[in-house]
Amino acid sequence: MQRKIVFDLLNIDNGEIFAIKAAKKFSEENPNYSLILVGNEKTIIKLFKTIPNNVKIINNSSILHKTANPRDALRLDTSMLQAFQLLSEENADGILSSGDSGSYVILATLKVSRINGISRPAFMPIMPSIVNKHFLLLDVGANIEIKSNYLVEWFKIANEYYKIIFNREINSFGILNIGTEDYKGLEASKEARETLKLNNKFVGFVEPKDLINGNVDIALSDGYAGNIFLKTMESSFLGVGSYLKKIIRKNLKTKIGGLLLKKELNQFKKTFDYRNVGGAFIIGLNKIVVKAHGGSDEIAFYSALKQIKNAIENNIIEKLNTTFLMGEENGE
Amino acid sequence: MQRKIVFDLLNIDNGEIFAIKAAKKFSEENPNYSLILVGNEKTIIKLFKTIPNNVKIINNSSILHKTANPRDALRLDTSMLQAFQLLSEENADGILSSGDSGSYVILATLKVSRINGISRPAFMPIMPSIVNKHFLLLDVGANIEIKSNYLVEWFKIANEYYKIIFNREINSFGILNIGTEDYKGLEASKEARETLKLNNKFVGFVEPKDLINGNVDIALSDGYAGNIFLKTMESSFLGVGSYLKKIIRKNLKTKIGGLLLKKELNQFKKTFDYRNVGGAFIIGLNKIVVKAHGGSDEIAFYSALKQIKNAIENNIIEKLNTTFLMGEENGE
Numbered sequence: 001m002q003r004k005i006v007f008d009l010l011n012i013d014n015g016e017i018f019a020i021k022a023a024k025k026f027s028e029e030n031p032n033y034s035l036i037l038v039g040n041e042k043t044i045i046k047l048f049k050t051i052p053n054n055v056k057i058i059n060n061s062s063i064l065h066k067t068a069n070p071r072d073a074l075r076l077d078t079s080m081l082q083a084f085q086l087l088s089e090e091n092a093d094g095i096l097s098s099g100d101s102g103s104y105v106i107l108a109t110l111k112v113s114r115i116n117g118i119s120r121p122a123f124m125p126i127m128p129s130i131v132n133k134h135f136l137l138l139d140v141g142a143n144i145e146i147k148s149n150y151l152v153e154w155f156k157i158a159n160e161y162y163k164i165i166f167n168r169e170i171n172s173f174g175i176l177n178i179g180t181e182d183y184k185g186l187e188a189s190k191e192a193r194e195t196l197k198l199n200n201k202f203v204g205f206v207e208p209k210d211l212i213n214g215n216v217d218i219a220l221s222d223g224y225a226g227n228i229f230l231k232t233m234e235s236s237f238l239g240v241g242s243y244l245k246k247i248i249r250k251n252l253k254t255k256i257g258g259l260l261l262k263k264e265l266n267q268f269k270k271t272f273d274y275r276n277v278g279g280a281f282i283i284g285l286n287k288i289v290v291k292a293h294g295g296s297d298e299i300a301f302y303s304a305l306k307q308i309k310n311a312i313e314n315n316i317i318e319k320l321n322t323t324f325l326m327g328e329e330n331g332e
Numbered sequence: 333m334q335r336k337i338v339f340d341l342l343n344i345d346n347g348e349i350f351a352i353k354a355a356k357k358f359s360e361e362n363p364n365y366s367l368i369l370v371g372n373e374k375t376i377i378k379l380f381k382t383i384p385n386n387v388k389i390i391n392n393s394s395i396l397h398k399t400a401n402p403r404d405a406l407r408l409d410t411s412m413l414q415a416f417q418l419l420s421e422e423n424a425d426g427i428l429s430s431g432d433s434g435s436y437v438i439l440a441t442l443k444v445s446r447i448n449g450i451s452r453p454a455f456m457p458i459m460p461s462i463v464n465k466h467f468l469l470l471d472v473g474a475n476i477e478i479k480s481n482y483l484v485e486w487f488k489i490a491n492e493y494y495k496i497i498f499n500r501e502i503n504s505f506g507i508l509n510i511g512t513e514d515y516k517g518l519e520a521s522k523e524a525r526e527t528l529k530l531n532n533k534f535v536g537f538v539e540p541k542d543l544i545n546g547n548v549d550i551a552l553s554d555g556y557a558g559n560i561f562l563k564t565m566e567s568s569f570l571g572v573g574s575y576l577k578k579i580i581r582k583n584l585k586t587k588i589g590g591l592l593l594k595k596e597l598n599q600f601k602k603t604f605d606y607r608n609v610g611g612a613f614i615i616g617l618n619k620i621v622v623k624a625h626g627g628s629d630e631i632a633f634y635s636a637l638k639q640i641k642n643a644i645e646n647n648i649i650e651k652l653n654t655t656f657l658m659g660e661e662n663g664e
Contacts, residue, residue: 033560070515102511141510146516147569178473178559183402186476186556207565208560224518225560227510228540235541236568239462247596254398257592264579264586 002034002054003312004092005208005305008083010063013096013294019098020047022301025196027055033309036086038079042230058082060218064152066100073103075186080104084111085286094288096279098296108282108289111222115157115205115317117324119285121148122154123223125230125280126165128272129214137176137211137284139223140230142290146222148191150212151175155196157320158218165307166217173218174206176225181205186222196220208233237272279304286317334386335644336424337637340415341371341394343430345626346374347519350378353429354633359387365641368418369412378549390414398432402501405435416443421618426620426640428611430628437474440614440621447489447649450616451479454486455555457612458497460604460620461546468494469508469543470615471555472562478554480523483507487528489615489652490550496646497610497639498549498554505531506538507551508557513537518554528552539566569604611636618649 009019016039024047027035034054037044039061044051051057064078073081084107087095097104100190101123109121122139129135136158143150144305155173162170175193177185182193185205196202203216208229211219221229246263250304258265279290280298292304338341341351348371356379359367361623366386369376373391376383405413412431416439419427429436433455441453445517454471461467468490475482485506494502507525509517514525517537528534535548540561543551553561576597590597610632613624620643624636 056492066513070513071552102516103515130575144510162380176560178476178556178563181402181434183435207567208564209570212567212571224510225556228508228557228560229564231510232540232544233568234541235544236565237572238541238545240569240572243462243600247593250596253592254596257589259591260585260589261579264582268579269576297624 001033003309004034004036004090004094005040005094005308005312006036006083006086006095007067007305008079008091008095008097008099009037009044010061010079011294011296012063012065012100013098014296016043018296018298019301020297022305024048025298025302026305027052029307032162034092036083036090036092040084042108048169058086064099064103066102066123070102070106073100073106074110075181080107084108087112087175087328092287092307093272093312094290095302096290096304096308098292098294098301103110103293104291105282108285111120112285112287112289114284115286115320115324118157119154120150121282121284122149122157123226123280124158124161124283126156126278127211127219127230129159129212129278131214132271133214134166134277135214135216136165136218137221137230138218139221139227140145141223142278142282143223145224146186146188148188148195151189151192151220152195153324154283155218155220156323157200158220160316160319160323161283161311162217164310164316170201170217172201172203172216173220174203174216175212175240176219177205177207178209179205180226188222194221241258241269241272278307281311287314288317334364335641336366336368336422336426337640337644338370338415338422338424338427339637340411340427340429340431340612341369341376342393342411343626343628344432345430346396346628348375350628351633352376353630355387355636356380357579358632358637359384359637360640362386366424367415368411368415368422368424370415370418374550375441383621390418392424393611396431396435398654400435405432405438406442412439416440419444423646426621427620428622428636428640430624430626430631430633433623434472434568436621436623438490440617443475444617444619446616446622447618447652447656450485450489452482452649453614453616454482454489454614455558456486456490456493458561458566458610458613459543459551462564462607463546464603466498466546466609467543467546468497468550469553469558469562472558472612473555474614475555477556478518478520480520480527483521483524483552484527485656486615487550487552488655489553492648492651492655493613493615493643494549494655496648502533502549504533504535504548505552506535506542506548506550508543508553508561509537511537511541512539520554524552536630573601573604577657613643620644620649620654
């Protein structure tokens with residue numbers, strides 16, 4: 001069966017070149033996938049040279065910039081909005097963009113139907129930890145405020161995604177909180193904990209250190225704390241990286257020291273670079289929605305396309321619809 | 333005038349030895365300061381050898397452990413509770429402890445009166461940034477939920493503290509948020525922004541990277557996001573530290589590399605080690621309340637005592653009472 005992915009190519013950080021190159025590679029390697037590319041037609045044709053049968057080009061050079069007003073995402077005729085319209089019109093399976101996260105979440109929420117039984121979508125990145133193991137974190141910004149059932153629903157979805165992304169079952173999951181004590185945290189988190197503790201893989205409240213140290217495979221959170229966690233972790237690692245660069249440049253002695261550690265430091269940088277970790281899913285919707293990092297290169301975009309393909313071929317949306325339908329019948 | 337500081341010596345991480353040694357040094361160097369030490373009498377006498385005139389010992393060996401029930405802090409006869417009782421009975425100027433933060437905040441809130449015009453106390457650590465400059469962050473856990481006026485009041489207090497801690501005026505301050513766009517974040521933060529933007533040092537909403545990169549001198553936050561930020565930043569830096577240690581130990585080449593960078597890496601570690609940054613203030617109260625890090629050594633405890641002395645000698649409590657009294661009269 002021919003599967004379809006809509007790809008919004010426009011990108012404020014690195015331009016669209018990397019996105020187009022990745023699309024070219026993916027379309028060549030996956031003839032059973034149709035790519036609908038939204039972007040600057042001339043640039044696309046120039047880089048593709050010949051347009052293969054499984055690629056459709058929609059000309060739109062209007063990039064959605066971060067705006068003061070989130071309604072602009074719905075109002076302005078941008079490549080991102082058009083990509084969502086095509087997702088529905090073309091009955092495509094998935095969508096990829098590296099544009100503004102806030103707008104992407106708004107459009108995904110309003111333009112894609114939710115899975116039956118899911119109250120809200122969530123933004124779910126694949127996060128690195130310091131022990132060479134990844135974890136899923138959700139939500140990181142789609143929902144500033146939550147109800148306890150959101151966390152319970154999100155766990156079920158993340159649990160299914162974990163299996164297809166990592167090809168194994170989770171060992172443990174928890175709720176991100178400001179302390180592990182029962183009395184600490186949001187009321188919604190405390191209520192969700194009471195429901196989730198029936199699952200023997202649930203370790204209760206966890207703190208940022210547990211996530212960074214790789215102690216859980218899925219970390220549930222409201223979008224507010226999740227976003228602060230994500231950005232603080234990212235900026236701390238980037239900060240340390242630039243600090244290390246500075247001290248290595250200090251003098252001849254430190255330069256030699258840096259040279260001797262170069263291989264390992266590059267590996268470290270690679271591990272904590274978001275571009276190597278894949279795109280973030282917006283989950284809970286009836287399409288595969290993936291947000292690639294703004295600074296993505298060709299490899300990162302290509303990985304994100306493969307990530308969508310993997311989700312499609314594992315029938316994740318169908319599985320989730322069945323899970324929640326059964327959940328409701330069983331009164332779970 | 334004889335000034336008084338109550339010092340709860342008991343400590344779950346490193347025991348009380350470092351605290352006692354720091355108290356001894358401080359009492360010898362500051363004869364005009366009375367120290368009221370709450371802890372194990374025998375251990376104190378053993379380390380002091382002779383008890384100077386300006387030291388009073390209160391025997392209490394009952395440490396307050398982290399509990400499932402925060403009311404235990406008020407119910408159990410621990411050194412921390414007794415320290416707060418002495419703060420009031422002895423009319424002392426300040427209090428220091430390195431015990432459980434959650435309990436310390438609860439006791440401070442309930443046992444010490446608030447400055448007139450201040451709605452809630454806040455937990456305010458002095459934070460490191462990657463540019464060798466510190467900033468004040470508040471709140472980091474005393475208030476999970478906030479109203480907009482809390483942030484406005486806390487700014488006024490933090491602004492005064494900044495002057496006495498760093499001996500200069502601030503250049504800029506902002507509100508920690510999940511984005512810089514006006515529409516993002518908590519309603520209380522948005523309301524506070526409208527009031528605070530009348531101050532020309534206010535830079536609006538800031539993100540974790542702005543704090544880590546040292547772009548603001550004061551960062552205002554609800555206690556929930558502030559706590560997640562604090563713990564994520566701390567754990568990220570600790571995580572990188574242990575990761576670096578591991579890669580340096582890998583083989584002879586990396587060991588030599590590590591050796592050549594040793595001085596700089598130690599400096600890095602020192603910069604981001606909380607013990608070198610001083611205690612955290614609980615502000616908004618009519619006493620100087622400082623929480624030292626659980627892992628404090630003698631130098632850290634001694635610094636925390638000096639930090640309290642500095643606040644006392646700058647008459648910060650009197651100044652703040654006047655500021656808020658004037659603020660109210662002026663309808664500010």
